[in-house]
Amino acid sequence: MDESPKKELAVRRNTSSHLHRKEETPSWHLGAPVDIFFRSSPCRIVVVNAQELDHPIIYVNLIFEQVTGYRADEVLGRNCRFLQYQGSFAKTRYPLVDIRILTEICRCLSEGFDFEGERLNFRKGGSPLMNRLYIKPICNDEGIITHFLGVQSFKEANFDLSPLRGLVWKKSSGAIHTHILGDMYSQKSLFVHRDCSFKKCCPLYKVSDEVLVVNILARLTPKDVTSLGSVCHRFYNLTKDESLWKLVCQNIWGQETFSILESVARRRRLWWGKIVRELTTLEAAAWRKLTVGGSVEPSCINFSVCAVGSKVVLFGGEGVNMQPVNDTFVLDLNEDCPEWTHINVNSAPPGRWGHTLSGLSDSRLVVFGGCGRNGLLNDAFVLDLDEPQPTWREVSCSTRPLPRSWHSSCILDGTKLIVSGGCTDSGALLSDTFLLDLTMEKPVWKEINVSWRPPSRLGHTLSVLGNHKILMYGGLATSGPLRLRSSDVYIMDLSEEETRWKYVTGSMLPGGVSTCNSAPPPRLDHAAVSLPGGRVVVFGGSIAGSRLETKVYILDPMEEKPTWRILYVQGRQPKYASGHSTCLVGGTRVVVLGGHHTEDWMLTELHELCLINLKGTD
Amino acid sequence: MAELPNTTMANECKVKLKSKDDKIFEVEYAVAMQSQTLKNALAHTGCTDTALPLHDISSQILAKVIEYCEYHVNAANTISEKDVKTWDEELVKHMDQDTLFRLIVAAKYLEIHNLVDLMCKTIADRIKDKSVEELREIFHVQNDFTPEEEEQVRRETKWAHGE
Numbered sequence: 001m002d003e004s005p006k007k008e009l010a011v012r013r014n015t016s017s018h019l020h021r022k023e024e025t026p027s028w029h030l031g032a033p034v035d036i037f038f039r040s041s042p043c044r045i046v047v048v049n050a051q052e053l054d055h056p057i058i059y060v061n062l063i064f065e066q067v068t069g070y071r072a073d074e075v076l077g078r079n080c081r082f083l084q085y086q087g088s089f090a091k092t093r094y095p096l097v098d099i100r101i102l103t104e105i106c107r108c109l110s111e112g113f114d115f116e117g118e119r120l121n122f123r124k125g126g127s128p129l130m131n132r133l134y135i136k137p138i139c140n141d142e143g144i145i146t147h148f149l150g151v152q153s154f155k156e157a158n159f160d161l162s163p164l165r166g167l168v169w170k171k172s173s174g175a176i177h178t179h180i181l182g183d184m185y186s187q188k189s190l191f192v193h194r195d196c197s198f199k200k201c202c203p204l205y206k207v208s209d210e211v212l213v214v215n216i217l218a219r220l221t222p223k224d225v226t227s228l229g230s231v232c233h234r235f236y237n238l239t240k241d242e243s244l245w246k247l248v249c250q251n252i253w254g255q256e257t258f259s260i261l262e263s264v265a266r267r268r269r270l271w272w273g274k275i276v277r278e279l280t281t282l283e284a285a286a287w288r289k290l291t292v293g294g295s296v297e298p299s300c301i302n303f304s305v306c307a308v309g310s311k312v313v314l315f316g317g318e319g320v321n322m323q324p325v326n327d328t329f330v331l332d333l334n335e336d337c338p339e340w341t342h343i344n345v346n347s348a349p350p351g352r353w354g355h356t357l358s359g360l361s362d363s364r365l366v367v368f369g370g371c372g373r374n375g376l377l378n379d380a381f382v383l384d385l386d387e388p389q390p391t392w393r394e395v396s397c398s399t400r401p402l403p404r405s406w407h408s409s410c411i412l413d414g415t416k417l418i419v420s421g422g423c424t425d426s427g428a429l430l431s432d433t434f435l436l437d438l439t440m441e442k443p444v445w446k447e448i449n450v451s452w453r454p455p456s457r458l459g460h461t462l463s464v465l466g467n468h469k470i471l472m473y474g475g476l477a478t479s480g481p482l483r484l485r486s487s488d489v490y491i492m493d494l495s496e497e498e499t500r501w502k503y504v505t506g507s508m509l510p511g512g513v514s515t516c517n518s519a520p521p522p523r524l525d526h527a528a529v530s531l532p533g534g535r536v537v538v539f540g541g542s543i544a545g546s547r548l549e550t551k552v553y554i555l556d557p558m559e560e561k562p563t564w565r566i567l568y569v570q571g572r573q574p575k576y577a578s579g580h581s582t583c584l585v586g587g588t589r590v591v592v593l594g595g596h597h598t599e600d601w602m603l604t605e606l607h608e609l610c611l612i613n614l615k616g617t618d
Numbered sequence: 619m620a621e622l623p624n625t626t627m628a629n630e631c632k633v634k635l636k637s638k639d640d641k642i643f644e645v646e647y648a649v650a651m652q653s654q655t656l657k658n659a660l661a662h663t664g665c666t667d668t669a670l671p672l673h674d675i676s677s678q679i680l681a682k683v684i685e686y687c688e689y690h691v692n693a694a695n696t697i698s699e700k701d702v703k704t705w706d707e708e709l710v711k712h713m714d715q716d717t718l719f720r721l722i723v724a725a726k727y728l729e730i731h732n733l734v735d736l737m738c739k740t741i742a743d744r745i746k747d748k749s750v751e752e753l754r755e756i757f758h759v760q761n762d763f764t765p766e767e768e769e770q771v772r773r774e775t776k777w778a779h780g781e
Contacts, residue, residue, distance in 0.1 A: 224746055
């Protein structure tokens with residue numbers, strides 16, 4: 001220890017001090033502000049050598065060691081800036097450390113002024129401290145600054161340390177939509193790694209884990225994330241981070257799917273890593289039986305259902321004496337004991353069967369078409385379940401599609417109703433496609449004009465893929481003078497300027513036979529479910545020969561040569577499933593109601609195809 | 619946060635930046651404003667002749683950062699988005715991994731979000747569809763798994779590779 005500081009400080013002290021012994025807190029008389037510090041709370045004292053490059057620490061007191069968690073031998077010789085790094089593995093200053101303060105400190109130090117201010121510091125373990133700092137330059141006899149004395153009193157810092165809160169990414173194709181939650185970036189992952197996999201001089205070493213996860217890994221597909229995780233321990237540990245998989249999910253499946261899954265994940269405390277894996281592989285897909293309370297009375301068949309959040313909504317159907325009914329029932333699957341509840345609505349639409357019921361992105365649903373008391377219908381009604389007194393409201397349009405039943409429908413973008421095909425009053429089959437944009441104040445039906453249409457049909461399904469594609473499958477289709485069950489798959493991309501139906505796979509291959517053994521037999525009135533990533537799952541319906549069809553099929557239209565595969569599902573499948581009485585709840589459960597072969601007219605015994613394992617962790 | 623008193627001053631103000639290796643770079647105020655960190659610092663100090671020290675950024679990297687910021691400031695209202703994108707792509711096209719990582723660290727410190735975004739997107743693109751061995755080459759990383767650990771990792775990650 002060199003002589004000058006001791007000499008200088010000896011002049012200033014009024015009691016004896018032992019600078020060379022770290023154990024005691026010297027009591028210097030250094031001027032009012034510092035005195036106040038000493039009296040108000042235990043102070044940390046740091047002395048740095050101002051004449052050496054980067055101002056290394058030459059002394060810290062016991063309080064410093066106790067408060068920060070750093071031992072003297074760990075910090076002597078280093079510059080104080082490590083106090084701004086969160087945790088000992090951090091390589092850069094914590095973003096919330098105010099650079100203005102640092103600039104001011106630099107200015108004071110270079111000009112020889114005292115500095116006083118507050119600054120965010122971190123203990124060795126990573127917890128934050130708000131540091132009231134007083135820095136005083138110490139001069140030798142010639143007036144040259146030889147040391148700086150830092151006196152610091154602290155208080156606990158209580159604020160949100162997630163540096164990325166509020167950072168919203170620009171929306172662009174394939175971009176990440178991130179609103180990162182408070183506990184997102186925990187310290188855990190940093191401490192687990194063994195950092196021997198790459199040299200400290202390697203620039204990658206300096207990139208923080210936070211940047212790696214949020215800015216790089218979150219943009220990758222699960223395949224690339226796991227490949228990267230196989231490279232070394234550091235990356236492996238990053239891929240164990242729950243928050244990473246949450247971001248990956250948002251990125252690959254979009255915000256809408258993510259929001260739906262998030263409410264399920266939160267409620268059942270599911271791991272995101274597991275969600276992504278199980279929704280990718282469908283390895284946990286299983287049939288389950290679900291018994292619910294209440295009942296749907298008067299009982300009916302040929303009703304339609306749709307999912308709204310965690311609720312299954314049922315409307316219409318064919319009741320006793322084959323009369324169309326117009327009751328609305330709701331079943332909330334989030335309840336501990338779900339039971340059917342009849343909703344007393346204002347102004348119910350005319351009763352009908354063979355109609356479509358579709359859930360919009362908020363709490364609303366829309367019904368269209370069907371067969372009413374006096375013939376086929378082409379009206380559309382919307383219901384908002386969140387209203388205090390739910391009311392069906394007709395969507396008034398000047399021009400409408402032809403009245404029809406057994407058509408198919410889907411909702412694009414959570415807001416646009418698309419209907420296609422069906423059967424008219426005269427018994428003729430249709431092949432048109434109409435779109436109704438329900439975000440507009442005065443929605444208008446628009447026909448989607450195409451140069452070529454698939455053969456007209458009824459009992460087919462329309463599924464949405466991503467934000468702007470629809471997939472049509474099966475149905476009873478016109479084939480010359482006949483009507484035959486179809487196995488054809490068509491896709492339309494609505495973002496294209498010239499929209500057209502593209503044939504994907506089916507019976508229109510040379511010879512009229514599918515080369516794939518696992519292709520589903522042609523069918524109508526089946527169930528089709530859209531999975532994240534643009535895949536479609538199909539089961540049930542009516543196939544030729546009245547065989548009971550028990551297999552579940554899956555198709556990925558994004559493949560180069562899309563091929564149907566059989567999906568192995570554990571558990572017992574319901575004997576029959578139809579499109580109109582099936583819906584996907586919470587992105588993870590396909591609920592199947594009723595059916596032609598069941599005695600259960602009350603709809604208390606339901607089947608559900610759980611796509612992932614919904615038993616969470618506690 | 620105080621802004622500079624008037625735009626004339628803003629136009630005339632030159633900001634000095636000092637790299638790790640003590641090289642001084644002078645940039646226009648508008649260029650410096652691309653960095654949130656510098657924006658905050660300058661709001662406090664005002665237009666100053668003192669060079670702002672950037673302890674962790676080398677002159678080579680700082681030069682690249684300035685090149686990016688200068689282009690984007692000038693391109694703001696004059697060049698089409700498509701052309702800006704092309705320029706960005708050209709900038710990173712042949713950039714080696716080390717420079718990319720150094721730029722990320724610098725851009726993150728300086729809080730130039732667009733630049734962080736660009737660098738990270740580039741790296742993500744380079745990671746796409748690569749095998750584990752290729753990734754080790756790209757990142758200059760050694761395999762620090764034992765054979766047993768490696769086997770375990772392979773089993774754990776089979777699902778993502780369509781196996």
